[in-house]
Structures are given as C-alpha cells and as structure tokens.
Amino acid sequence: MYIQENNIIDCSSKSTTLSDKKKNGEERPWREKKIASVAYYELLEILTLKKAERVSLCGDILEFDVTTEGEMKLAKAWFCKSSLCPMCNWRKSMKLSVQATKVVTEVIRQKPNARWLFLTLTLKNVYGGEQLDNSLKEMAIGFNRLMKYKKVQKNMVGFMRSTEVTVNSKDGSYNQHMHVLLSVESMYFKNSDNYIDQREWTSLWQKAMKLEYVPVVHIEAVRDKRKKELSKLLLTDVQSAIQETAKYSVKDSDYLTGNQERDLEVVQDLETGLHRKRMISYGGLLKQVHKELNLDDAEKGDLVHVDDEKDDIQKKAYSIVAKWNWRQKNYYLRS
Numbered sequence: 001m002y003i004q005e006n007n008i009i010d011c012s013s014k015s016t017t018l019s020d021k022k023k024n025g026e027e028r029p030w031r032e033k034k035i036a037s038v039a040y041y042e043l044l045e046i047l048t049l050k051k052a053e054r055v056s057l058c059g060d061i062l063e064f065d066v067t068t069e070g071e072m073k074l075a076k077a078w079f080c081k082s083s084l085c086p087m088c089n090w091r092k093s094m095k096l097s098v099q100a101t102k103v104v105t106e107v108i109r110q111k112p113n114a115r116w117l118f119l120t121l122t123l124k125n126v127y128g129g130e131q132l133d134n135s136l137k138e139m140a141i142g143f144n145r146l147m148k149y150k151k152v153q154k155n156m157v158g159f160m161r162s163t164e165v166t167v168n169s170k171d172g173s174y175n176q177h178m179h180v181l182l183s184v185e186s187m188y189f190k191n192s193d194n195y196i197d198q199r200e201w202t203s204l205w206q207k208a209m210k211l212e213y214v215p216v217v218h219i220e221a222v223r224d225k226r227k228k229e230l231s232k233l234l235l236t237d238v239q240s241a242i243q244e245t246a247k248y249s250v251k252d253s254d255y256l257t258g259n260q261e262r263d264l265e266v267v268q269d270l271e272t273g274l275h276r277k278r279m280i281s282y283g284g285l286l287k288q289v290h291k292e293l294n295l296d297d298a299e300k301g302d303l304v305h306v307d308d309e310k311d312d313i314q315k316k317a318y319s320i321v322a323k324w325n326w327r328q329k330n331y332y333l334r335s
Helices: 030-046 052-056 086-110 128-147 150-154 198-209 230-246 260-274 284-292
Strands: 061-067 071-076 115-122 156-167 174-184 217-221 280-283 316-325 330-334
Touching (some): 086 230, 115 230, 150 198, 156 284, 280 284
Antiparallel strands (some): 115 217, 156 174, 156 280
C-alpha cells in the first residue's frame, strides 16, 4: 500500500497498483480522475480540438517523495490545466480550498469584528457556446459594477468570488451563477443606511447587469460566533462557505454522461464558453492578504503542491513513480 501526502507507506503489499490514502483511510481518487480525464480527452479527439493531446498526457506519470519515517508527498507531475479536465479541476479545488482558508484565517486575525456573508448571484439560462461566452463576460463586468456601488462599498472589507456553470439535463441549457464570500464591517448590520437585504441585493444585481427581468439572488449571514477561539470560528462558521466557493466551476458529471452525442455538444459549448475566463477572483482585503501570503494563482499555478507547503518533506529516503496504464486503466508502480 502506498499512501500520499503526509501519510504512512506500507511496503509489505504485493500489489503494484498505486493506492493513495488519507490518514482517515479514504482513497484519493487518482484513478477515477484519470479515467474521467481520458473520457474527456476522447471527446476532444472526436471534436479534433488541438488540446486533445495535451489532455491525454495529464497526470500520466506521478512521482512521490518518501521519507525515512514513511511519509509520502507528490513531488513531480505534469497537469494540462484545461478548464474542463477532471484531474486538474480536482487539484485546483483542493488548492483553492487550502488557499482560501489561509486567506480567511488571516483576514479574521486582522479584522476580528468583521462579519461574513454568502451571496449567490444568478442569471437566466442560456443556450450554446456563444451565448455562454457572452453571458460569462457580461457577468464578470456586472459583478465588478456591483462591487463599486456606493452602498456595497460602504462596509466592504473584501470578497472571494467563484463562477459556476451547470448543465440542465432536460433542455441542454447552461446556468451561470456566482458564489461570493463577502467580509463586511460590523456596521453593515447597524441600520438600513448600511444593511442591504435580499430584495435590495436583487435590485442592485439587476441594475448592475442591466436586466429586464428580476434575477434570483440569495444572501445569508454566516453565523457569528466571535466568542469562540479563532480556529473554531473559521472551521464552524466560515468553512462551509469556503468549500462552496472553492468547488469545481463545472462538474465533469455534466459532460461525461455516457451519451456521446450529447457530451460532444456540451464539451464543445463549454470549451467555447469558458475560453479565457477567470472563474476565481479576490477583492479588497482578501486580495491584499492573498498577495501578502505569496499564494500563486490556483487556476494557472502549481497543481503539484496543492497544500502550498513545498518544503515539508524531511530526510527523503527515496522516490516512487506511478505510471498510467491505458490498457489496464490504472496507475502501476514503476521500478
């Protein structure tokens, strides 16, 4: 049994397949994500998209460092970083979650009296890649406009914003929505001059997007338990909002359904719609702290060291390498 990232390695197993488990015994989904990435690559091949070959090589070879104590961590790998690659999106989501937790922890330390909100902004569904492309561009512009409104800026400490696209299985349309973790001054809840209720958030979003219809908007306050110690505050009050904001921009189950004709159409649309789109952004103090902590871009940066701790392997004993076997559909250890 071989176990990655700060876990124990058991060399007594006769199996040559890679088994990467967390300390709680849960298997890390290397094989499942690679199988999904291969399925995605096969769709790209049919569509004759240039990135197909690059995606086919994603995570083909994984090298792990092992210490004398048996601890193990991914040391080398190559990832394609395609916006739809299941392997890369899994790594990005883990990295974003870790980075966001670090950022929020520091913001809470600097602004212990700040309050936290979770905002969801939506638009009507669109059809086809071109409509999705235009809608996502307009949505990013509209969000920036929303954040600049006087009443929104008045008590704003900072934000973390992620954009998600889901596929309607009934009519093939695409829903675009934003998850926004907001940090605001405690004065936000003082009176109507500061507080923005759900109806007003809806009105402001409609105005920012210049919509003729009333969009669906949801706002909720993250539970305030400031009497708890900082770590508990983060884990119990804000962590669920962080996880929601850090999840995949697109779930691979939306375009890997087994219905090839449908999947080809969806992948083509999503490749068009997500091309050169920034799905994650920070603002205000959260952006400043992200920079101060010297965190790289979770969307384009290093996907090997997703915990951002590159130097925690001590007394390296040896390395092991796992290579993807296309025929057996599994990772096998290479001598």
